[in-house]
Amino acid sequence: MSATATTERVFNFSAGPAALPVSVLQEIQDELLCYPGAGASVMELSHRGKVFIQIMEEAEASIRSLFGISDDYAVLLLQGGAALQFSMIPCNLLRDSGKSASYLLTGAWGKKAIGEAKKEGTVDTIYSAADTGFDRVPKAGDYTVKDDSAYLYYCSNETIEGVQFQSEPECPTSVPLISDASSDFLSRPLDIDKYGLIYACAQKNAGPAGVTVVVIRRDLLEMGSDKLPGYLNYKNHADNDSMWNTPPTFPIYVLGKVAKWLSSDIGGLAAMEKLNHEKSNLLYQVIDKYPEFYLGHAQVDCRSKMNATFNLPSSGLLEAFVSEAGKNNLQNLKGHRSVGGIRASVYNAMPLEGAQALASFMDDFAAKNG
Amino acid sequence: MSATATTERVFNFSAGPAALPVSVLQEIQDELLCYPGAGASVMELSHRGKVFIQIMEEAEASIRSLFGISDDYAVLLLQGGAALQFSMIPCNLLRDSGKSASYLLTGAWGKKAIGEAKKEGTVDTIYSAADTGFDRVPKAGDYTVKDDSAYLYYCSNETIEGVQFQSEPECPTSVPLISDASSDFLSRPLDIDKYGLIYACAQKNAGPAGVTVVVIRRDLLEMGSDKLPGYLNYKNHADNDSMWNTPPTFPIYVLGKVAKWLSSDIGGLAAMEKLNHEKSNLLYQVIDKYPEFYLGHAQVDCRSKMNATFNLPSSGLLEAFVSEAGKNNLQNLKGHRSVGGIRASVYNAMPLEGAQALASFMDDFAAKNG
CATH class of the missing domain: 3.40.640.10 (Type I PLP-dependent aspartate aminotransferase-like (Major domain))
Known part of the structure; x- marks a missing residue:
């Protein structure tokens, strides 16, 4: 693999087809x-x-x-x-x-x-x-x-x-x-x-x-x-x-x-579950920190560890969120065309760093625009 | 692509999944x-x-x-x-x-x-x-x-x-x-x-x-x-x-x-057809040269340009054919398990050199064993 190939890669929050482990792609x-x-x-x-x-x-x-x-x-x-x-x-x-x-x-x-x-x-x-x-x-x-x-x-x-x-x-x-x-x-x-x-x-x-x-x-x-x-x-x-x-x-x-x-x-499915829990929690914590700004879709005890879905207070803010996230290499965050809003998919292959980067971006974005 | 990767490649006469163009694989x-x-x-x-x-x-x-x-x-x-x-x-x-x-x-x-x-x-x-x-x-x-x-x-x-x-x-x-x-x-x-x-x-x-x-x-x-x-x-x-x-x-x-x-x-389908005709003809010419040794399955005017099927006079010769062909980097020549014999598939991605190599091997093998 060329050095360019990895440095060009983004954090891909696509709902599917979705991110695959980089080491698998390299093999x-x-x-x-x-x-x-x-x-x-x-x-x-x-x-x-x-x-x-x-x-x-x-x-x-x-x-x-x-x-x-x-x-x-x-x-x-x-x-x-x-x-x-x-x-x-x-x-x-x-x-x-x-x-x-x-x-x-x-x-x-x-x-x-x-x-x-x-x-x-x-x-x-x-x-x-x-x-x-x-x-x-x-x-x-x-x-x-x-x-x-x-x-x-x-x-x-x-x-x-x-x-x-x-x-x-x-x-x-x-x-x-x-x-x-x-x-x-x-x-x-x-x-x-x-x-x-x-x-x-x-x-x-x-x-x-x-x-x-x-x-x-x-x-x-x-x-x-x-x-x-x-x-x-x-x-x-x-x-x-x-x-x-x-x-x-x-x-x-x-x-x-x-x-x-x-x-x-990863070490098996129990370890994978723990990591997935950690990743999705990072996002839900920011959503819960700004409940008037990030409007979570799912009831708290039914939240998905795979797809965090939420909306923003206006379509203008939604567009700005997607656009600025993109500039930060956080890609494919638009919700499904049938419901709109944001959908951040953090499946198995999304590294912890990706969820951290998105959570950090969300925190900044809410602080600036909330 | 490493140099090793291409030099390791064989001529793959598999009936499908089958050979793909090397330039496509490289892309x-x-x-x-x-x-x-x-x-x-x-x-x-x-x-x-x-x-x-x-x-x-x-x-x-x-x-x-x-x-x-x-x-x-x-x-x-x-x-x-x-x-x-x-x-x-x-x-x-x-x-x-x-x-x-x-x-x-x-x-x-x-x-x-x-x-x-x-x-x-x-x-x-x-x-x-x-x-x-x-x-x-x-x-x-x-x-x-x-x-x-x-x-x-x-x-x-x-x-x-x-x-x-x-x-x-x-x-x-x-x-x-x-x-x-x-x-x-x-x-x-x-x-x-x-x-x-x-x-x-x-x-x-x-x-x-x-x-x-x-x-x-x-x-x-x-x-x-x-x-x-x-x-x-x-x-x-x-x-x-x-x-x-x-x-x-x-x-x-x-x-x-x-x-x-x-x-x-390739230059389009007419050019592809011409090349496929040329490749399959190389094989059928050897079959026709040794009609007692290479027992073609299809009637001459119904022969496939994709899959040349033939048998040999004995199961011992058939095994020897497959084994010696393999040593010459000519792989996957066994006929379908339901009919036996040899099947050489020369689909689009099989280069002319592959058909030439097989035809030449067949000629030698018949001359030695016929």
């Missing part, structure tokens, strides 16, 4: 023309060849090891993003089941998931935070799940609104718990045994866009009908170690490197 | 930590940001320019590979149409496509080369397409068997012609106006695994039902410039670079 750069021992770029390797099969197996093994995932679960590496999971889940687990599926609605991504599920069967939206602008997640007792629900679905972290479940929602043991963990997967330890299925597109904490990790309890693999489009049937992927068709080889290679970085450089 | 390596002006790797860029939108628009524009694709067609960049297209095509164009779809069966990929189509409606396999082991494609008069067929589907190049349509099959103008061009897309000029839909996963001639190009006539976009899983409805992707959800950003970036290389370094 990829070093290996780009020749993966060690392969005589070719990793992009040029047959997915059926020994070298790539090892890359894929190691990526899966790293994810299994980080969470301690048992062999009761298959770990699939798929294409199509969360958007395809919105459909695959009800196609496999709701369609023709004679049951209804329960959904907790806490933001924009849950809403899209519900829209797709309704095409496949009956959906009970048993909790919705729509009436308060998606600023919260449910507390115990806020909803009831029928014991014979096909599954209970929720989105653990809503990136657009910046609200996050601090732990799994209550769910009867008879009902498979399903989580869209696209934006907080690998950001903290999880007890996977609590889940029927948990999935994440990679482009927040886990890697580049183009690969989606699906962890599914093996008994659920039998639920999909042979009549489904083949790609949509989880069993096809599980039976073929995610090589039912050509997998997205380069994104999987990067995912594997990020998972290894989490173990070796 | 990617140079930009890996900082895409010019972005302060971040291309993998870290939001797909909604100006920089990535320009990358995506340029990739599409390059493909349009190479073929001269008119605005009557949408160019979509999707996930899921050819396998998902096997389903998306009949989901959008056959299901509930009241029509049947016509398929020409010339190899393993066509067979898989038919399997998926049968889930969605009535399929007429109006031509099959199964009885001669998929060694040929149909001639004029070998089949009849009903005027009211939903579409006529074929696979232009069957990689496993090494047979290729030298031009489009006959098709009534009332029937949309659909081609799986996964393994010869961008290898030669095409008159896109002849097609209703033509698609290709990228990992043969066009880029890395993880992105699939779909060129679809806009009137066909209206055929998909709103009841389809959203990702499977072509209209969603066309209406959102392939950003209905997060696209596979890095594979698209590489695809764009490969398309630019085709224009600027």
Whole structure:
């Protein structure tokens, strides 16, 4: 890597695709023309060849090891993003089941998931935070799940609104718990045994866009009908170690490197959670210091450790904030186009220095303009 | 790039994912930590940001320019590979149409496509080369397409068997012609106006695994039902410039670079076709020189310019061929596990020198062992 390349880099608060660890990018750069021992770029390797099969197996093994995932679960590496999971889940687990599926609605991504599920069967939206602008997640007792629900679905972290479940929602043991963990997967330890299925597109904490990790309890693999489009049937992927068709080889290679970085450089998911807590706290402390100036979106106990969302008192101040932050190498802070305001995403790969720099900038900006 | 990196590279005859142009890999390596002006790797860029939108628009524009694709067609960049297209095509164009779809069966990929189509409606396999082991494609008069067929589907190049349509099959103008061009897309000029839909996963001639190009006539976009899983409805992707959800950003970036290389370094698709003809001819000339030793699979007038498939007189000679070729830096020559033998893939990025080296090796090997 040239010296220029690193000095040109900014702190990138993009909500996804998002920052990746610099050391991972450097390894990829070093290996780009020749993966060690392969005589070719990793992009040029047959997915059926020994070298790539090892890359894929190691990526899966790293994810299994980080969470301690048992062999009761298959770990699939798929294409199509969360958007395809919105459909695959009800196609496999709701369609023709004679049951209804329960959904907790806490933001924009849950809403899209519900829209797709309704095409496949009956959906009970048993909790919705729509009436308060998606600023919260449910507390115990806020909803009831029928014991014979096909599954209970929720989105653990809503990136657009910046609200996050601090732990799994209550769910009867008879009902498979399903989580869209696209934006907080690998950001903290999880007890996977609590889940029927948990999935994440990679482009927040886990890697580049183009690969989606699906962890599914093996008994659920039998639920999909042979009549489904083949790609949509989880069993096809599980039976073929995610090589039912050509997998997205380069994104999987990067995912594997990020998972290894989490173990070796960070020290695992508990250490990652601690660091993520520290980073997001730096931002929320400034928001709480200037409550009339930084208008936090999420209720305090539902705040996301991944995406801090807030607004400023005027559109002029909002523009000035984005513009001056940019001059300080703090980039991609604009909120989602549907809600506006500021969204600072501090996923795994955002270094502590980045959060510190933003917190310091926010403090100065409020002191000057508040 | 270090000097070591290039000297370690082999001639990679993989059937896909396959060789990429070295100059493209070098550009990617140079930009890996900082895409010019972005302060971040291309993998870290939001797909909604100006920089990535320009990358995506340029990739599409390059493909349009190479073929001269008119605005009557949408160019979509999707996930899921050819396998998902096997389903998306009949989901959008056959299901509930009241029509049947016509398929020409010339190899393993066509067979898989038919399997998926049968889930969605009535399929007429109006031509099959199964009885001669998929060694040929149909001639004029070998089949009849009903005027009211939903579409006529074929696979232009069957990689496993090494047979290729030298031009489009006959098709009534009332029937949309659909081609799986996964393994010869961008290898030669095409008159896109002849097609209703033509698609290709990228990992043969066009880029890395993880992105699939779909060129679809806009009137066909209206055929998909709103009841389809959203990702499977072509209209969603066309209406959102392939950003209905997060696209596979890095594979698209590489695809764009490969398309630019085709224009600027090769000189366009006619020049590419000439070079591909030259490369494959080198191999077929040796096969024809030793017809008792190199047992070509495809009938001569159906030979693929992408994948030369042949066997040797004994399994011992086959093993020796692969092993000695490997020692000469000629790699990944084993045929598909379903048919065995040798498959030498000489896609766009295989340099003439690679085909020359293989042809020369084949000549020597036959002279010594024949």
